Amino acid sequence: MTQPGPTAFLMVVRPYVLTTEQYKAFEKFLKIFGEEIYKHLIIIFTRPKETSENCRKIPEQLRNILCKCNNNLIYFDNHLKGIERDKQVKNLLELIDKEICKKADTFKHTFYEEAERIITNSHNYLRLLYNKDTPEENDNATNREIDQGKGLMLKILLRSFAKIFKAENFNVTTKPFRPISITDYELRIIMFGLSGSGKSATGNTILNDRKFKSCFSSSETIHTCKRGTKERFGIILQVIDTPDIIELSDGDCDRELRKCVGLTAPGPHAILFVVQAGRFTQNNEKTISKLETYFGHEMWNYFFLIFSHGDEIQQKHGSLETFVKKAPSNLNQILIKCQRRCIAFNNKSEKLNERQVQDLITKIRDIILQNATDHFRNERYDLAENAMKEREENLMQDTNNVLLHGKHPREKVRDELNSYDSEASKLLSRRTLHCR
Structure with missing residues (x-):
């Protein structure tokens, strides 16, 4: 200001x-x-x-x-x-x-220089996001999106400054701000679930776009992590659709979970487990147990149950609350662990799309406020983030940035993770090797 x-x-x-x-x-x-x-x-x-x-x-x-x-x-x-x-x-x-x-110029300091840089980056980001300098006067929807985007930039700016005020050493000349990252703009979401649970369809509903192939038989299931990104409600939503991990070999499972960690570094804001309403099986329990072993008990602080086929819940039970009250003991144990965070998704209804996704985002924001950190993190994620940053720096050392092709370096590194022989994948594997 x-x-x-x-x-x-x-x-x-x-x-x-x-x-x-x-x-x-x-x-x-x-x-x-x-x-x-x-x-x-x-x-x-x-x-x-x-x-x-x-x-x-x-x-x-x-x-x-x-x-x-x-x-x-x-x-x-x-x-x-x-x-x-x-x-x-x-x-x-x-x-x-x-x-x-008359005796001094306007006060200048690293703090204000960084603020100016963040504001400039925010303006450039909005131009990139909406592909225009200013919204059309008669385009109310675009005006609204721009306002939401500006609100997001203000939150990022305040969050960046808050890190300085919380630090033990307040001398920002010796501890300059970290350059603004694309990870500051995102809401990172991972989806897990069995084949045919409605996981990919739920991802498409969240993004309001057909980013993932929705499969109805095991022969059509995905075997690797897929990433979908979309700007909605002034937020960059990044959703990771994962394969059914109990169908994978131990080696393939470890590889896909490591890729998932790299794609969502420095950590996801929410871990969604998608289950078809009324079909919580032993395989669901095994998958969740495997996830807890891999991510640790802290996973539950960011864990949500998403019940697909929400229309069936409405028809048979009247409401999600009634459905949950009648949940079998094995499902109830999961609900207790995640503090009963659950949402019903009707992936067939375009009319309900906006409301149910906004409900999810609101609940994610609530847990961000409740938890000590603004996203899930552990040693594995810290090591993965260091690897991602190292690869970014390697890419930026190219004086002409010919490898980036106009992309943010983090986006380029994420693209590299699609190939298991890429420099990013190899670096990520080496840095997180001891985390088992």
Whole structure:
């Protein structure tokens, strides 16, 4: 909001008082922005009518701050109104003009430079996303999408800044921001389930696009992870459709799960297990058990049950709540582990598409707020993310970026994972080899 940098910083305190909490806050502020702020700092004493200017001595800590900011001090009586109130505002502006504008440039810092870069990237991203500089005036749908996209960029910007304020070392000149990544824009979702469960159809419903081949027989099932990406509701949805892992050999299963981890690094926001309503079998239990062994118990914090054929639930049970209450004991145990996070999907109804997908996104956002991290992560994902970044850097070292073909480097690396002989796949395998 103060790009490209503020002209002045105002420190507002009661007259002749600087509490311990205020001084600690100022020290933290100083660590973030550095000594340069003193050139732009003005102290404001809020002075009630009955307060005398000379009734107290200025505390030593406040006196030191005043000395460093060239005694830029002004009194404000917030009880004043009308002309008198306007006069003191005028005095403040004159002080800013005389002592700051004429002696120093606009405040500049790595923090603000990074903010400017993120905002520029966000603008370029929106242009890329909608393939236009500005929306057509008569295109309300596009206007709405642009507004949603801008809201997403603001969230990314705030999240990037929040990392600095949470860090132990506030000196951003020694710990610069990580370059903005495509992973900041996404909602990453993995889908697991048995063949014929409606998993691929559910992925198509989420993306509102036929990205995955929906199969109805085991002879047509997929044997490798597939990725589908679509922008909806101002969010980039990345959905990974996986094969039925209990149909794979141990070697193929390990290879596909490793690919899945690479595609969703630094970690998925949700792990969906799709099961056809009324058909929770022993093979479903075996698959979930295998997933828990691979991903760990923390998986349950991001785990959802998706019941496909939601229309049958409605016809036979009236509501999802009634259906869940009648769930067999084995299914109920899974519901307890995932804190009863479940959604019914009707993949045949275009009318219900938007509502049920928005319901899913809302529930995913809820668990992101509840959990300690904004996505699932463990050692395997940390190692995979390091491998993905390493491959990105290798690609970017090509001075002409001829390998990227206009793509974001992360997207290029993800494309490479489709080939098990690619540099990305080999690097990912080496980096996560000891995670068994």
